[in-house]
Amino acid sequence: MKALLVWFQGVARVGVIARHVIQIALRQRFVAFCFLVAIGLMGSVRGLRLFNFGATEMTFAIDLGFGVMALFGTVLAIVATAQHFCSEIDQRTALTLLAKPIGRGEFLVGQLVGMSGLLAAFCFVMLVLLAVALALEFVGSGASGTRVDLGLTDVPIRGLAMAGFAQWLKLTLLSALTLLVASFSRSLFYTVGLGLFLMVLCHLQPVLRAVQGRSEVVVLRWIAELVIRVLPDLRTFDLAPSVIRGAGLDFELFGSIGLYGMFHLVVISAVAVAAFRRREL
């Protein structure tokens, strides 16, 4: 019973830190800038569809929507996370906070949950805007309709929601990777740089698999295998093509992606907490 109470108190403190992180992040100019530019781009889908390079307008709109979400979400997940965490350490606000009855693990998990909340809000806003844009522009009313008829009778809400959730999970993983770097790094530039490098590695799993299978250099094969095993394959979370196809987005796939993401999230967070516990502040 006592252990349960202690656990609940810990969860409550994580919640307080997370709320604080969101409160601070929403007041930062950089975050506001990312939100505004992303909202602006999403709102101008109608104008930008002229540059569709031969793709159908619907395909282009969904691609553009998820592209904006991925681009600005990645910037937020890496730069905003690194900026917030590094400023906590550099300005020694973390010292004041950790002198309170709060564990280092709770502090770090609170940072992650806060950033994840911010990214959830970002993805939600983007999804709503995309759904509205699709509803206004592309849902046809038949061959005689004045709007572009793409054979859709409704906005693919379920597909958009699933792809949006996967995108949020991917961004949260990126935020966790950035926090892992920040837990031992002593510079903002190093944290952002290494965070971006890890993101690229996470997207290069096919290349790494090729290296692992074909390279004649044993060390390279080992490194490739290690990276494949340790880092998540972030391409798994890109479901926009499935939304466009309108098929293959079932709950089984959704569940397996969720479990895959959560597994990596727990492992990355645990390593980050272990590294941060040893850090001298």
Add this chain to the structure above:
Amino acid sequence: MGLLGPNGSGKSTTIKIVLGLLEPTAGEVRIWGLPSRQIAARRSVGYLPECPHFHRFLSGRELVRFYARICGVPARERERRIVEVLEWVGLVHVADRRIESYSKGMLQRIGLAQALVHSPQLVILDEPTAGVDPSGTAEMSDLIRRLKSEGKTVLVTSHLLSQIEEVCDRVFILDRGRLIASGSLSELLEKRGLVRLLTEELDVDDLSALRLWLGARGRSLVAVERVRDRLDQVFAECVRAQGELRAGSGLRNGEVAG
């Protein structure tokens, strides 16, 4: 308690160990019987770091509310406690202003407010007057004395030895990580075998008579000095008097009274 020592003597390191932020190479720190690495041990500790920084986007009230939540101050008491502690440090009138607009002295006081919001029994103040003007230093000394009078244990480090002398009962002196002296102020400062007398003005004849009187008792007059005020006291009195004049005559900031 005053923790003294030159730069690099280990004052801040000692404080970090007490707060469980650093692992000691040997030994153990317990706060009210609990190892300081345990979260529960820090429930009864308030800490004001040296030159505190807080998130500039927050208002003073938001900052104190955040720390109250972290320290587990119950929701039904929280707002009352926040107002109490802001009043206590004299910042209630600027509580809703963003911290970025606070002066150095106000930052120290909001730092003290966050340290006290959960009513800790042990309050640790690391250089609470670093970079603060003499008026702010005097105010901080008053706040420390008030904490003492409320029965709290206050551990303070400062390079202003006059401040330590004013507010501390016991002093510990560190050098290169070692405790080189400790004890009550009277034990450390008392010059054995010497007493100081304060009298009104004495002329040459009075002094000669006093020397003779002491000589007859086998004592000697070691020194005669004029009593002087300390500069920080004079400064504080001038500033206070100017403030009272300004308040009385309705002058604005920047205008000089008298």
